[in-house]
Amino acid sequence: MFSHTKQEKSYKFWAFIPLIFFLTTYICAGLIFSYMDVADPFSRIPIQVILLIALLIAVLMAQGKVNLKLEVFSKSAGETGNMLMCLIFLSAGAFSEVTKAMGGVEATVNLGIDVMPIQFILVGIFIIAAFVSTAMGTSMGTIAAIGPVAIGLADQTAVSTVMAVSAVLSGAMFGDNLSMISDTTIAATRGAGCKMKDKFKMNFLIAFPAAIATMITYAIIGNDGVSTTSSLPYDLIKILPYVLVIIVAILGVNVFYVLMFGVFSAAVIGFATSSFTIIEFFQAFYKGMQGMFSILVIAILVKGVAGLVSYMGGMSWLMHKLTSNIKSRKGAEFSIASLTSLSDIAIANNTIAILVAAPLTRDIAKKHNIAPKRVASLLDIFSCVFQGILPHSPQVLFCISLLTTAAAAAAATSSTVIESVSPLALVLGAYYLGFLFIMAVITILTGFLMTKEEKDGTPLYTENGEVIDK
Numbered sequence: 001m002f003s004h005t006k007q008e009k010s011y012k013f014w015a016f017i018p019l020i021f022f023l024t025t026y027i028c029a030g031l032i033f034s035y036m037d038v039a040d041p042f043s044r045i046p047i048q049v050i051l052l053i054a055l056l057i058a059v060l061m062a063q064g065k066v067n068l069k070l071e072v073f074s075k076s077a078g079e080t081g082n083m084l085m086c087l088i089f090l091s092a093g094a095f096s097e098v099t100k101a102m103g104g105v106e107a108t109v110n111l112g113i114d115v116m117p118i119q120f121i122l123v124g125i126f127i128i129a130a131f132v133s134t135a136m137g138t139s140m141g142t143i144a145a146i147g148p149v150a151i152g153l154a155d156q157t158a159v160s161t162v163m164a165v166s167a168v169l170s171g172a173m174f175g176d177n178l179s180m181i182s183d184t185t186i187a188a189t190r191g192a193g194c195k196m197k198d199k200f201k202m203n204f205l206i207a208f209p210a211a212i213a214t215m216i217t218y219a220i221i222g223n224d225g226v227s228t229t230s231s232l233p234y235d236l237i238k239i240l241p242y243v244l245v246i247i248v249a250i251l252g253v254n255v256f257y258v259l260m261f262g263v264f265s266a267a268v269i270g271f272a273t274s275s276f277t278i279i280e281f282f283q284a285f286y287k288g289m290q291g292m293f294s295i296l297v298i299a300i301l302v303k304g305v306a307g308l309v310s311y312m313g314g315m316s317w318l319m320h321k322l323t324s325n326i327k328s329r330k331g332a333e334f335s336i337a338s339l340t341s342l343s344d345i346a347i348a349n350n351t352i353a354i355l356v357a358a359p360l361t362r363d364i365a366k367k368h369n370i371a372p373k374r375v376a377s378l379l380d381i382f383s384c385v386f387q388g389i390l391p392h393s394p395q396v397l398f399c400i401s402l403l404t405t406a407a408a409a410a411a412a413t414s415s416t417v418i419e420s421v422s423p424l425a426l427v428l429g430a431y432y433l434g435f436l437f438i439m440a441v442i443t444i445l446t447g448f449l450m451t452k453e454e455k456d457g458t459p460l461y462t463e464n465g466e467v468i469d470k
Contacts (some may be wrong), residue, residue: 005046011061014315018058018305019346025050026391034422041422043404046366047392048294051301058308061159069308070236076307077300081183081352084256085140085394088298089292091259092144092398096287099241101280103269105139105148107238121262122218125150125167126432130248133175136254137182139195139387139395145245145262147402159222162421165399166429169388170214172395174432176206176350177384183351188380191358192365193467203377206443210435217431235311241266293406295397302392306347318342332368333444336361336381346352348393350383357383366461371451381440388433391423399426 006107026047033041076082077418099105116124125146133142154164169244177184180196234436245262253261263285270276276284309315322339326332329375337361344353365375387393403421443449454462460468 005134010313010317012317015061015309015312015317015445016346017061018054019309022054022305022317023392024066025053029420030391030424034424036280037098043421046394047397048297048301051298051305054305055301055308056306056313062308063311067460068215069311072307072311073304076310077304079303079307080105081349081354082299084301085349086296087256088138089299089398090289091256091263091395092140093288093290093292094285095098095241095245095288096144096148096402097284097291098270098281099145099266100148101284102238102241102275103235103273104238104241104266104269105152107235108149108152108242111236111239118157119222120219121153121159122163122173123215125153125216126171126211126218129171131167131171133172134179136179137175137179137185139169139176140398141245141255142175143168143260143395143402144400145242146171147399148406149242151402151406155410160429163221163429164426165403166220166431168432169395170432171400173384173388173430173436174207174211176441178203178385182355184380184383187351187354187358188376190380192361192372192376199246199376199380201276202449203380205449206377206381206439206464207436210432210439213435214271214432215327222372223264228425235273237269238275240269259454263405271276276354283329283444291401294400295394295415296391297396298397302348315343315356317348325359326368327365329368329370329447330444332364332370333378334429335364336370336378337444338441340379340383341386344383344386345390348387348390350387351388354379362461369454369457369460371454372467373461374449374451374454378440378444381436383434385437385440388430390425395424396423408419428447 012138025045029045030041033044038044056071059073062069062072086385096344109260129142131138132146147165150164150168151161153159154161178200179185185196185199190197192199203313241262245258248258248261264429267281270281271278319339322342323337324334336357339357340353343356344350347353349358361375361379364370365372388395388398399422400421403426407421452458462468
Protein backbone atom coordinates (compact mmCIF):
# COMPACT_ATOMS: atom_id res chain seq x y z
CA MET A 1 0.00 0.00 0.00
CA PHE A 2 2.76 2.42 0.88
CA SER A 3 6.27 2.63 -0.54
CA HIS A 4 8.04 4.01 2.54
CA THR A 5 10.19 1.86 4.84
CA LYS A 6 8.36 0.20 7.72
CA GLN A 7 9.54 0.90 11.27
CA GLU A 8 11.00 -1.97 13.29
CA LYS A 9 8.39 -2.02 16.06
CA SER A 10 4.82 -3.12 15.40
CA TYR A 11 2.21 -1.57 17.68
CA LYS A 12 -0.39 -4.19 16.64
CA PHE A 13 -3.85 -3.16 17.91
CA TRP A 14 -2.46 -0.05 19.61
CA ALA A 15 -1.53 1.38 16.21
CA PHE A 16 -5.23 2.16 15.75
CA ILE A 17 -5.38 4.51 18.76
CA PRO A 18 -5.33 7.69 16.58
CA LEU A 19 -8.25 6.43 14.45
CA ILE A 20 -10.13 5.16 17.51
CA PHE A 21 -9.67 8.57 19.16
CA PHE A 22 -10.94 10.32 16.04
CA LEU A 23 -14.03 8.13 15.53
CA THR A 24 -14.93 7.99 19.24
CA THR A 25 -14.57 11.73 19.77
CA TYR A 26 -16.45 12.69 16.62
CA ILE A 27 -19.35 10.27 17.11
CA CYS A 28 -19.70 10.65 20.89
CA ALA A 29 -19.57 14.45 20.75
CA GLY A 30 -22.23 14.46 18.03
CA LEU A 31 -24.49 12.14 20.01
CA ILE A 32 -24.07 14.15 23.21
CA PHE A 33 -24.92 17.42 21.48
CA SER A 34 -27.87 15.69 19.78
CA TYR A 35 -29.16 14.61 23.21
CA MET A 36 -28.74 18.20 24.41
CA ASP A 37 -30.81 19.28 21.37
CA VAL A 38 -28.04 21.57 20.12
CA ALA A 39 -28.29 22.74 16.50
CA ASP A 40 -25.89 21.00 14.05
CA PRO A 41 -24.63 18.65 16.79
CA PHE A 42 -21.99 16.92 14.67
CA SER A 43 -20.34 20.20 13.72
CA ARG A 44 -20.03 21.64 17.23
CA ILE A 45 -16.50 20.23 17.42
CA PRO A 46 -15.10 20.57 13.89
CA ILE A 47 -14.01 17.24 12.44
CA GLN A 48 -10.84 18.82 11.04
CA VAL A 49 -9.70 19.74 14.56
CA ILE A 50 -10.29 16.19 15.83
CA LEU A 51 -8.35 14.80 12.88
CA LEU A 52 -5.42 17.15 13.47
CA ILE A 53 -5.25 16.01 17.12
CA ALA A 54 -5.41 12.38 15.91
CA LEU A 55 -2.48 13.17 13.60
CA LEU A 56 -0.53 14.60 16.54
CA ILE A 57 -1.20 11.41 18.54
CA ALA A 58 -0.02 9.26 15.61
CA VAL A 59 3.17 11.31 15.17
CA LEU A 60 3.96 11.15 18.90
CA MET A 61 3.32 7.39 18.99
CA ALA A 62 5.33 6.30 15.96
CA GLN A 63 9.06 5.60 16.21
CA GLY A 64 11.60 7.61 14.28
CA LYS A 65 12.43 11.27 13.73
CA VAL A 66 9.60 13.74 13.35
CA ASN A 67 10.60 14.55 9.76
CA LEU A 68 10.38 10.86 8.81
CA LYS A 69 6.92 10.50 10.37
CA LEU A 70 5.67 13.62 8.64
CA GLU A 71 7.08 12.27 5.38
CA VAL A 72 5.04 9.09 5.89
CA PHE A 73 1.96 11.25 6.48
CA SER A 74 2.65 13.34 3.38
CA LYS A 75 3.21 10.35 1.09
CA SER A 76 -0.01 8.73 2.30
CA ALA A 77 -2.09 11.91 2.12
CA GLY A 78 -0.72 12.71 -1.34
CA GLU A 79 -1.31 9.22 -2.76
CA THR A 80 -2.46 9.39 -6.39
CA GLY A 81 -5.95 8.02 -5.75
CA ASN A 82 -6.54 10.49 -2.92
CA MET A 83 -5.44 13.46 -5.00
CA LEU A 84 -7.65 12.36 -7.90
CA MET A 85 -10.56 12.14 -5.48
CA CYS A 86 -9.82 15.69 -4.30
CA LEU A 87 -9.82 16.84 -7.94
CA ILE A 88 -13.24 15.22 -8.39
CA PHE A 89 -14.44 17.05 -5.25
CA LEU A 90 -13.49 20.39 -6.79
CA SER A 91 -15.02 19.67 -10.19
CA ALA A 92 -18.16 18.21 -8.58
CA GLY A 93 -18.61 21.32 -6.45
CA ALA A 94 -18.15 23.55 -9.50
CA PHE A 95 -20.69 21.57 -11.53
CA SER A 96 -23.24 21.69 -8.73
CA GLU A 97 -22.96 25.45 -8.17
CA VAL A 98 -22.75 26.51 -11.85
CA THR A 99 -25.82 24.46 -12.83
CA LYS A 100 -27.64 25.95 -9.86
CA ALA A 101 -26.69 29.52 -10.84
CA MET A 102 -27.76 28.82 -14.43
CA GLY A 103 -31.19 27.67 -13.21
CA GLY A 104 -30.65 23.97 -13.97
CA VAL A 105 -31.53 22.74 -10.49
CA GLU A 106 -34.76 24.75 -10.36
CA ALA A 107 -35.79 23.60 -13.84
CA THR A 108 -35.08 19.95 -13.02
CA VAL A 109 -36.98 20.18 -9.72
CA ASN A 110 -40.01 21.72 -11.42
CA LEU A 111 -39.94 19.05 -14.12
CA GLY A 112 -39.72 16.33 -11.46
CA ILE A 113 -42.71 17.72 -9.59
CA ASP A 114 -44.65 17.94 -12.84
CA VAL A 115 -44.08 14.35 -14.02
CA MET A 116 -43.36 12.34 -10.86
CA PRO A 117 -46.13 11.16 -8.47
CA ILE A 118 -45.51 12.88 -5.15
CA GLN A 119 -45.79 9.68 -3.11
CA PHE A 120 -42.96 8.14 -5.14
CA ILE A 121 -40.57 11.08 -4.91
CA LEU A 122 -38.01 9.17 -2.81
CA VAL A 123 -38.25 6.15 -5.11
CA GLY A 124 -37.70 8.41 -8.10
CA ILE A 125 -34.65 10.05 -6.51
CA PHE A 126 -33.16 6.63 -5.71
CA ILE A 127 -33.74 5.29 -9.24
CA ILE A 128 -32.30 8.41 -10.91
CA ALA A 129 -29.22 8.38 -8.65
CA ALA A 130 -28.75 4.63 -9.24
CA PHE A 131 -28.95 5.10 -13.01
CA VAL A 132 -26.57 8.07 -13.05
CA SER A 133 -24.02 6.39 -10.76
CA THR A 134 -24.08 3.20 -12.83
CA ALA A 135 -23.52 5.28 -15.97
CA MET A 136 -20.80 7.49 -14.45
CA GLY A 137 -19.12 4.85 -12.30
CA THR A 138 -18.67 7.32 -9.43
CA SER A 139 -20.73 8.04 -6.35
CA MET A 140 -19.18 11.48 -5.83
CA GLY A 141 -20.15 12.74 -9.28
CA THR A 142 -23.67 11.40 -8.76
CA ILE A 143 -24.09 13.14 -5.42
CA ALA A 144 -22.86 16.39 -6.97
CA ALA A 145 -25.31 16.13 -9.87
CA ILE A 146 -28.41 14.76 -8.12
CA GLY A 147 -27.99 16.02 -4.53
CA PRO A 148 -29.11 19.63 -5.12
CA VAL A 149 -32.05 18.42 -7.24
CA ALA A 150 -33.13 16.04 -4.47
CA ILE A 151 -32.98 18.83 -1.88
CA GLY A 152 -35.10 21.03 -4.13
CA LEU A 153 -37.67 18.27 -4.67
CA ALA A 154 -37.86 17.64 -0.92
CA ASP A 155 -38.41 21.34 -0.25
CA GLN A 156 -41.29 21.50 -2.74
CA THR A 157 -42.98 18.27 -1.62
CA ALA A 158 -42.63 18.43 2.18
CA VAL A 159 -40.55 15.24 2.15
CA SER A 160 -37.68 15.07 4.66
CA THR A 161 -34.64 16.75 3.14
CA VAL A 162 -32.34 14.34 4.96
CA MET A 163 -34.32 11.37 3.59
CA ALA A 164 -34.08 12.78 0.08
CA VAL A 165 -30.30 13.04 0.32
CA SER A 166 -30.19 9.56 1.91
CA ALA A 167 -31.97 8.28 -1.20
CA VAL A 168 -29.29 9.96 -3.33
CA LEU A 169 -26.56 8.33 -1.21
CA SER A 170 -28.26 4.93 -1.61
CA GLY A 171 -28.52 5.28 -5.38
CA ALA A 172 -24.99 6.65 -5.66
CA MET A 173 -23.52 3.65 -3.82
CA PHE A 174 -25.61 1.26 -5.97
CA GLY A 175 -23.73 2.34 -9.09
CA ASP A 176 -20.42 2.79 -7.30
CA ASN A 177 -20.59 -0.91 -6.43
CA LEU A 178 -22.13 -2.26 -9.63
CA SER A 179 -20.93 -0.08 -12.51
CA MET A 180 -18.57 -1.68 -15.04
CA ILE A 181 -16.46 1.51 -15.13
CA SER A 182 -16.31 2.07 -11.37
CA ASP A 183 -12.78 2.09 -9.95
CA THR A 184 -13.94 -0.30 -7.21
CA THR A 185 -15.13 -2.79 -9.84
CA ILE A 186 -11.81 -2.53 -11.65
CA ALA A 187 -9.84 -2.96 -8.40
CA ALA A 188 -11.97 -5.92 -7.23
CA THR A 189 -11.91 -7.81 -10.54
CA ARG A 190 -8.17 -7.32 -11.02
CA GLY A 191 -7.47 -8.26 -7.42
CA ALA A 192 -9.60 -11.42 -7.58
CA GLY A 193 -8.56 -12.34 -11.12
CA CYS A 194 -11.99 -12.48 -12.77
CA LYS A 195 -13.73 -10.89 -15.75
CA MET A 196 -15.82 -7.77 -15.19
CA LYS A 197 -18.91 -9.30 -16.79
CA ASP A 198 -18.74 -12.31 -14.46
CA LYS A 199 -18.44 -10.12 -11.38
CA PHE A 200 -21.28 -7.90 -12.66
CA LYS A 201 -23.66 -10.85 -13.08
CA MET A 202 -23.03 -12.20 -9.58
CA ASN A 203 -23.01 -8.74 -8.00
CA PHE A 204 -26.28 -7.82 -9.74
CA LEU A 205 -28.09 -10.88 -8.36
CA ILE A 206 -27.15 -9.75 -4.85
CA ALA A 207 -27.71 -6.01 -5.38
CA PHE A 208 -31.00 -6.17 -7.31
CA PRO A 209 -33.12 -7.67 -4.46
CA ALA A 210 -31.60 -5.06 -2.13
CA ALA A 211 -32.60 -2.31 -4.59
CA ILE A 212 -36.17 -3.66 -4.82
CA ALA A 213 -36.48 -3.74 -1.01
CA THR A 214 -35.13 -0.17 -0.92
CA MET A 215 -37.71 1.08 -3.44
CA ILE A 216 -40.56 -0.56 -1.53
CA THR A 217 -39.36 1.07 1.70
CA TYR A 218 -39.03 4.51 0.10
CA ALA A 219 -42.49 4.11 -1.48
CA ILE A 220 -44.02 3.46 1.94
CA ILE A 221 -42.19 6.39 3.55
CA GLY A 222 -42.90 8.67 0.59
CA ASN A 223 -46.65 8.41 1.11
CA ASP A 224 -46.36 11.34 3.53
CA GLY A 225 -45.13 13.62 0.75
CA VAL A 226 -47.43 16.41 -0.46
CA SER A 227 -46.78 19.12 -2.98
CA THR A 228 -46.46 22.55 -1.35
CA THR A 229 -46.92 24.36 -4.62
CA SER A 230 -48.79 24.12 -7.89
CA SER A 231 -47.11 23.14 -11.16
CA LEU A 232 -44.25 25.53 -11.90
CA PRO A 233 -42.78 26.47 -15.30
CA TYR A 234 -39.44 25.04 -16.41
CA ASP A 235 -37.14 25.54 -19.36
CA LEU A 236 -36.07 22.19 -20.81
CA ILE A 237 -32.82 23.59 -22.20
CA LYS A 238 -31.64 24.24 -18.63
CA ILE A 239 -31.96 20.52 -17.88
CA LEU A 240 -29.63 19.72 -20.78
CA PRO A 241 -26.34 19.73 -18.75
CA TYR A 242 -27.61 16.80 -16.65
CA VAL A 243 -28.63 14.88 -19.75
CA LEU A 244 -25.29 15.58 -21.43
CA VAL A 245 -23.36 14.49 -18.33
CA ILE A 246 -25.20 11.15 -18.31
CA ILE A 247 -24.62 10.60 -22.05
CA VAL A 248 -20.92 11.42 -21.84
CA ALA A 249 -20.55 9.20 -18.77
CA ILE A 250 -22.21 6.29 -20.57
CA LEU A 251 -19.60 6.68 -23.32
CA GLY A 252 -16.97 5.84 -20.70
CA VAL A 253 -15.30 9.24 -20.46
CA ASN A 254 -13.17 9.95 -17.35
CA VAL A 255 -15.29 11.41 -14.54
CA PHE A 256 -13.18 14.59 -14.32
CA TYR A 257 -13.82 15.32 -18.00
CA VAL A 258 -17.50 14.44 -17.51
CA LEU A 259 -17.96 16.96 -14.71
CA MET A 260 -15.97 19.71 -16.41
CA PHE A 261 -17.94 19.14 -19.61
CA GLY A 262 -21.07 19.58 -17.48
CA VAL A 263 -19.72 22.84 -16.04
CA PHE A 264 -18.97 24.41 -19.42
CA SER A 265 -22.17 23.15 -21.08
CA ALA A 266 -24.07 24.81 -18.21
CA ALA A 267 -22.00 27.96 -18.81
CA VAL A 268 -22.91 28.06 -22.52
CA ILE A 269 -26.61 27.63 -21.71
CA GLY A 270 -26.37 30.23 -18.94
CA PHE A 271 -24.86 32.79 -21.34
CA ALA A 272 -27.38 31.94 -24.08
CA THR A 273 -30.36 32.39 -21.72
CA SER A 274 -28.84 35.44 -19.97
CA SER A 275 -28.97 33.53 -16.66
CA PHE A 276 -25.61 34.96 -15.59
CA THR A 277 -22.74 37.08 -16.86
CA ILE A 278 -19.21 35.75 -17.39
CA ILE A 279 -18.15 37.30 -14.07
CA GLU A 280 -21.06 35.62 -12.27
CA PHE A 281 -20.10 32.32 -13.94
CA PHE A 282 -16.56 32.52 -12.57
CA GLN A 283 -17.90 33.48 -9.15
CA ALA A 284 -20.26 30.48 -9.15
CA PHE A 285 -17.40 28.26 -10.35
CA TYR A 286 -15.22 29.34 -7.42
CA LYS A 287 -18.09 29.21 -4.91
CA GLY A 288 -18.65 25.56 -5.84
CA MET A 289 -14.95 24.79 -5.41
CA GLN A 290 -14.86 26.70 -2.14
CA GLY A 291 -17.68 24.56 -0.78
CA MET A 292 -15.42 21.53 -1.19
CA PHE A 293 -12.36 22.93 0.61
CA SER A 294 -13.44 21.57 3.98
CA ILE A 295 -13.93 18.05 2.58
CA LEU A 296 -10.53 18.23 0.86
CA VAL A 297 -8.84 18.92 4.20
CA ILE A 298 -10.68 15.98 5.78
CA ALA A 299 -9.74 13.62 2.93
CA ILE A 300 -6.06 14.61 3.21
CA LEU A 301 -5.94 14.25 7.01
CA VAL A 302 -7.82 10.92 7.10
CA LYS A 303 -5.59 9.39 4.43
CA GLY A 304 -2.45 10.66 6.12
CA VAL A 305 -3.42 9.37 9.58
CA ALA A 306 -4.33 6.00 8.04
CA GLY A 307 -0.85 5.93 6.48
CA LEU A 308 0.77 6.40 9.88
CA VAL A 309 -1.42 3.63 11.34
CA SER A 310 -0.17 1.33 8.58
CA TYR A 311 3.42 2.49 9.20
CA MET A 312 3.07 1.43 12.83
CA GLY A 313 2.06 -2.06 11.73
CA GLY A 314 -1.66 -1.72 12.36
CA MET A 315 -2.91 -2.95 8.99
CA SER A 316 -0.46 -5.88 8.84
CA TRP A 317 -1.51 -7.00 12.32
CA LEU A 318 -5.18 -6.71 11.42
CA MET A 319 -4.79 -8.72 8.21
CA HIS A 320 -2.87 -11.47 10.06
CA LYS A 321 -5.55 -11.71 12.76
CA LEU A 322 -8.32 -12.06 10.19
CA THR A 323 -6.63 -14.75 8.13
CA SER A 324 -4.82 -16.92 10.68
CA ASN A 325 -7.69 -19.04 12.07
CA ILE A 326 -10.00 -19.78 9.14
CA LYS A 327 -11.53 -23.26 9.42
CA SER A 328 -14.48 -23.35 6.98
CA ARG A 329 -15.66 -21.95 3.67
CA LYS A 330 -18.17 -19.66 5.41
CA GLY A 331 -15.40 -18.50 7.71
CA ALA A 332 -13.22 -17.83 4.67
CA GLU A 333 -15.90 -15.71 3.00
CA PHE A 334 -16.60 -13.80 6.21
CA SER A 335 -12.84 -13.21 6.52
CA ILE A 336 -12.77 -11.74 3.00
CA ALA A 337 -15.73 -9.54 3.93
CA SER A 338 -14.03 -8.47 7.16
CA LEU A 339 -10.73 -7.73 5.44
CA THR A 340 -12.27 -5.21 3.07
CA SER A 341 -14.72 -3.82 5.67
CA LEU A 342 -12.11 -3.11 8.34
CA SER A 343 -9.68 -1.77 5.74
CA ASP A 344 -12.35 0.67 4.61
CA ILE A 345 -13.18 1.71 8.18
CA ALA A 346 -9.50 2.52 8.72
CA ILE A 347 -8.83 4.17 5.36
CA ALA A 348 -12.26 5.61 4.37
CA ASN A 349 -11.58 4.91 0.70
CA ASN A 350 -13.26 1.81 -0.72
CA THR A 351 -11.00 1.51 -3.75
CA ILE A 352 -7.84 1.55 -1.65
CA ALA A 353 -9.46 -0.78 0.90
CA ILE A 354 -9.99 -3.31 -1.90
CA LEU A 355 -6.41 -2.88 -3.11
CA VAL A 356 -5.18 -3.54 0.44
CA ALA A 357 -7.40 -6.59 1.04
CA ALA A 358 -7.37 -8.24 -2.41
CA PRO A 359 -3.82 -9.70 -2.36
CA LEU A 360 -4.55 -11.45 0.94
CA THR A 361 -7.75 -13.03 -0.38
CA ARG A 362 -5.97 -15.08 -3.06
CA ASP A 363 -4.60 -17.64 -0.60
CA ILE A 364 -7.94 -17.81 1.22
CA ALA A 365 -9.84 -18.27 -2.05
CA LYS A 366 -7.43 -20.95 -3.28
CA LYS A 367 -7.51 -22.95 -0.02
CA HIS A 368 -11.32 -22.99 0.08
CA ASN A 369 -11.88 -23.01 -3.71
CA ILE A 370 -13.96 -19.81 -3.78
CA ALA A 371 -14.76 -18.59 -7.29
CA PRO A 372 -12.88 -15.40 -8.29
CA LYS A 373 -16.13 -13.62 -9.25
CA ARG A 374 -17.52 -14.37 -5.79
CA VAL A 375 -14.38 -12.98 -4.16
CA ALA A 376 -14.62 -9.82 -6.30
CA SER A 377 -18.28 -9.37 -5.38
CA LEU A 378 -17.59 -9.74 -1.66
CA LEU A 379 -14.69 -7.29 -1.81
CA ASP A 380 -16.73 -4.68 -3.66
CA ILE A 381 -20.00 -5.11 -1.76
CA PHE A 382 -18.64 -4.87 1.78
CA SER A 383 -16.32 -1.96 0.96
CA CYS A 384 -19.33 -0.20 -0.63
CA VAL A 385 -21.55 -0.76 2.42
CA PHE A 386 -19.07 0.69 4.89
CA GLN A 387 -18.05 3.52 2.57
CA GLY A 388 -21.69 4.62 2.57
CA ILE A 389 -22.14 4.58 6.37
CA LEU A 390 -18.82 5.83 7.76
CA PRO A 391 -19.23 9.32 9.27
CA HIS A 392 -15.82 10.29 7.86
CA SER A 393 -16.25 8.85 4.34
CA PRO A 394 -16.10 11.43 1.51
CA GLN A 395 -19.57 10.42 0.29
CA VAL A 396 -21.23 10.99 3.68
CA LEU A 397 -19.30 14.21 4.25
CA PHE A 398 -20.29 15.47 0.80
CA CYS A 399 -23.97 14.79 1.55
CA ILE A 400 -23.66 16.55 4.91
CA SER A 401 -22.02 19.51 3.15
CA LEU A 402 -24.96 19.78 0.72
CA LEU A 403 -27.47 19.60 3.58
CA THR A 404 -25.58 22.16 5.66
CA THR A 405 -25.36 24.58 2.72
CA ALA A 406 -29.07 24.17 1.98
CA ALA A 407 -29.97 24.68 5.65
CA ALA A 408 -27.89 27.85 5.84
CA ALA A 409 -29.44 29.22 2.65
CA ALA A 410 -32.97 28.47 3.87
CA ALA A 411 -32.29 30.04 7.27
CA ALA A 412 -31.03 33.20 5.59
CA THR A 413 -34.12 33.62 3.40
CA SER A 414 -37.00 32.41 5.57
CA SER A 415 -38.10 31.54 9.08
CA THR A 416 -38.61 27.89 8.12
CA VAL A 417 -37.38 25.40 10.69
CA ILE A 418 -34.51 23.43 9.14
CA GLU A 419 -33.78 19.81 9.98
CA SER A 420 -30.70 19.13 12.07
CA VAL A 421 -27.90 17.82 9.87
CA SER A 422 -26.69 14.55 11.38
CA PRO A 423 -24.50 11.88 9.75
CA LEU A 424 -26.39 9.30 11.82
CA ALA A 425 -29.78 10.36 10.44
CA LEU A 426 -28.34 10.42 6.93
CA VAL A 427 -26.93 6.88 6.99
CA LEU A 428 -29.98 5.46 8.79
CA GLY A 429 -32.05 6.64 5.84
CA ALA A 430 -29.73 5.03 3.28
CA TYR A 431 -31.73 1.80 3.34
CA TYR A 432 -30.04 0.29 0.30
CA LEU A 433 -26.78 -0.13 2.18
CA GLY A 434 -28.52 -2.05 4.97
CA PHE A 435 -30.40 -4.29 2.54
CA LEU A 436 -27.22 -4.90 0.51
CA PHE A 437 -25.38 -5.92 3.68
CA ILE A 438 -28.17 -8.33 4.63
CA MET A 439 -28.25 -9.86 1.14
CA ALA A 440 -24.47 -10.35 1.15
CA VAL A 441 -24.54 -12.04 4.56
CA ILE A 442 -27.40 -14.31 3.44
CA THR A 443 -25.38 -15.18 0.34
CA ILE A 444 -22.48 -16.31 2.54
CA LEU A 445 -24.61 -18.21 5.06
CA THR A 446 -26.66 -20.09 2.46
CA GLY A 447 -24.04 -20.60 -0.23
CA PHE A 448 -26.36 -18.79 -2.63
CA LEU A 449 -24.87 -18.33 -6.14
CA MET A 450 -22.11 -20.89 -5.64
CA THR A 451 -20.79 -22.02 -9.01
CA LYS A 452 -20.91 -25.60 -10.31
CA GLU A 453 -17.14 -25.87 -9.87
CA GLU A 454 -17.39 -24.77 -6.25
CA LYS A 455 -20.10 -27.34 -5.51
CA ASP A 456 -18.27 -30.14 -7.35
CA GLY A 457 -14.91 -29.27 -5.85
CA THR A 458 -13.34 -28.67 -9.27
CA PRO A 459 -10.14 -26.66 -8.67
CA LEU A 460 -10.43 -23.02 -9.67
CA TYR A 461 -6.80 -22.14 -8.98
CA THR A 462 -3.40 -23.55 -9.90
CA GLU A 463 -0.88 -24.62 -7.25
CA ASN A 464 0.71 -21.17 -7.58
CA GLY A 465 -2.63 -19.49 -6.82
CA GLU A 466 -3.28 -18.36 -10.39
CA VAL A 467 -6.89 -18.44 -11.61
CA ILE A 468 -7.70 -21.29 -13.99
CA ASP A 469 -9.54 -19.76 -16.95
CA LYS A 470 -12.90 -21.50 -17.35
